Amino acid sequence: MSPTPADDKNYDAGLMWFRRDLRPEDNAAFAQCLAACRQVHAVFVFDRAILGTLPRRDRRVEFIRESLVPLDEALREMAGSPAAGLVVLHDLAEEAVPRLAAQLGVQAVFANHDDEPAALQRDAAVRRRLAAQGIALHTAKDHTVFERGELLTQTGKPYSVYSPYRRAWRAKLDAADLAPHRTRPRAQALAERPPAHRQPIPTLAELGFERTNLADLPLPAGIEGGQALLKDFLARIDRYQDARDFPAQRGPSYLSVHLRFGTVSIRELARLALERERGGSAGAATWLDELIWRDFYFQILANFPHVADVQGNGHSFRPEYDAIVFEDGARAEALFAAWCEGRTGYPLVDAAMHQLKETGYMHNRLRMVTASFLSKDLGIDWRWGERYFARQLNDYDLAANNGGWQWAASTGCDAQPWFRIFNPVTQSERFDPQGRFILQYLPHLVGLQGKALHAPWQAAPLELEAAGLALGTDYPRPVVDHAGAREETLRRYGAVKERARSA
Numbered sequence: 186m187s188p189t190p191a192d193d194k195n196y197d198a199g200l201m202w203f204r205r206d207l208r209p210e211d212n213a214a215f216a217q218c219l220a221a222c223r224q225v226h227a228v229f230v231f232d233r234a235i236l237g238t239l240p241r242r243d244r245r246v247e248f249i250r251e252s253l254v255p256l257d258e259a260l261r262e263m264a265g266s267p268a269a270g271l272v273v274l275h276d277l278a279e280e281a282v283p284r285l286a287a288q289l290g291v292q293a294v295f296a297n298h299d300d301e302p303a304a305l306q307r308d309a310a311v312r313r314r315l316a317a318q319g320i321a322l323h324t325a326k327d328h329t330v331f332e333r334g335e336l337l338t339q340t341g342k343p344y345s346v347y348s349p350y351r352r353a354w355r356a357k358l359d360a361a362d363l364a365p366h367r368t369r370p371r372a373q374a375l376a377e378r379p380p381a382h383r384q385p386i387p388t389l390a391e392l393g394f395e396r397t398n399l400a401d402l403p404l405p406a407g408i409e410g411g412q413a414l415l416k417d418f419l420a421r422i423d424r425y426q427d428a429r430d431f432p433a434q435r436g437p438s439y440l441s442v443h444l445r446f447g448t449v450s451i452r453e454l455a456r457l458a459l460e461r462e463r464g465g466s467a468g469a470a471t472w473l474d475e476l477i478w479r480d481f482y483f484q485i486l487a488n489f490p491h492v493a494d495v496q497g498n499g500h501s502f503r504p505e506y507d508a509i510v511f512e513d514g515a516r517a518e519a520l521f522a523a524w525c526e527g528r529t530g531y532p533l534v535d536a537a538m539h540q541l542k543e544t545g546y547m548h549n550r551l552r553m554v555t556a557s558f559l560s561k562d563l564g565i566d567w568r569w570g571e572r573y574f575a576r577q578l579n580d581y582d583l584a585a586n587n588g589g590w591q592w593a594a595s596t597g598c599d600a601q602p603w604f605r606i607f608n609p610v611t612q613s614e615r616f617d618p619q620g621r622f623i624l625q626y627l628p629h630l631v632g633l634q635g636k637a638l639h640a641p642w643q644a645a646p647l648e649l650e651a652a653g654l655a656l657g658t659d660y661p662r663p664v665v666d667h668a669g670a671r672e673e674t675l676r677r678y679g680a681v682k683e684r685a686r687s688a
Contacts, residue, residue, distance in 0.1 A: 206447035264375035425468030482588035530663035556593035
């Protein structure tokens with residue numbers, strides 16, 4: 186649905202349903218709602234169907250809650266009325282949104298697309314309930330530049346390889362694709378909330394949650410938090426292609442959680458990256474390619490839904506890899522626990538897992554290293570790791586998480602070849618040469634130097650004694666031998682490839 190002229194409104198009243206788009210400006214569905222309706226209400230639902238599955242201390246819930254406060258303030262400021270703002274509900278979304286729409290007397294509800302299986306199921310239920318009440322549901326593209334079937338191969342099929350997708354993405358792009366969706370010029374349509382709904386944003390306690398360490402992390406929430414991180418990143422974006430792989434350096438943008446919850450606009454980020462790239466910034470060009478990867482994984486999820494289902498039990502993008510026989514039973518459970526808890530005996534892997542548990546963030550290079558280690562060193566089904574990351578990551582996004590795990594496990598589209606296996610010691614020596622990142626999360630290894638810091642089991646007894654370390658007591662011995670695990674993985678994957686060739 187395209188925006189209509191301000192003097193040609195389609196509806197007397199409409200409802201904007203904010204979800205993963207927690208910003209009032211450059212918001213596609215909100216712009217359409219304001220353009221199509223004489224009067225506009227706004228709602229956010231803390232969906233019990235989602236919150237009920239989460240631990241009572243969850244940084245994502247706190248991030249959302251902290252981001253709703255400035256969104257509510259911005260809506261009231263745009264409307265010019267303290268009685269305007271955001272209606273916030275804590276309920277089952279598929280029931281609450283149609284109920285509120287009926288109470289408010291709106292003729293249409295507007296929201297931005299969400300292609301995750303559970304979200305599609307929810308939206309279908311909402312659409313049916315609204316239709317039964319004679320209310321329309323309009324949805325718009327907002328969290329990607331290109332989505333679903335907008336980019337197809339010459340044979341009319343979705344892309345499954347990144348490089349040609351990237352070329353097609355760049356060839357199709359024009360200024361209109363990155364143009365902001367203006368909302369402020371039509372903000373006078375924002376209505377005052379009914380008195381019963383003029384409540385402040387609920388506290389975490391009122392939602393049944395406890396505070397986390399979010400306030401202690403360098404992760405400012407909300408619209409202003411996203412802009413602050415963007416400003417910081419633009420000052421160093423030119424070095425991005427060199428700094429992004431080193432976890433001890435401030436290389437990444439740290440904007441992924443803001444993209445996840447829509448406190449920044451993907452169009453703004455892509456537009457800024459393209460402008461810097463055209464100015465000769467190699468770092469901006471590399472970052473834009475990373476944003477294109479994000480679009481790529483979203484269209485994979487939309488066009489190949491077998492990779493993930495509502496229960497989170499997806500299949501390999503390449504069906505033949507579902508035949509891989511991974512480790513199982515008590516041994517697998519013990520190895521998985523060691524991986525989750527950061528006690529594999531490989532310092533870079535362990536430090537990365539501690540970073541994830543303590544902060545909800547993991548550096549992208551380390552996501553690849555730890556995922557490869559789980560699936561190819563420990564021989565454990567990549568889906569176990571995918572689900573663990575889904576519980577831990579602040580920026581958890583099903584499309585990117587599934588795509589990244591399948592890439593590392595060599596089961597996905599355009600994935601790491603199955604015979605290429607990260608060596609965790611080599612990765613450590615190359616990308617954390619001084620061990621600065623390792624020591625940040627494993628400070629008890631401070632007495633080790635050089636090779637011993639990256640592979641303590643190879644340290645001489647005198648080195649360990651000088652460092653005050655006893656392997657197996659102060660720091661674990663390796664749970665597997667990388668060389669032996671590599672051979673087992675080659676056999677495991679090779680058997681599947683051989684069966685596929687013989688079929």
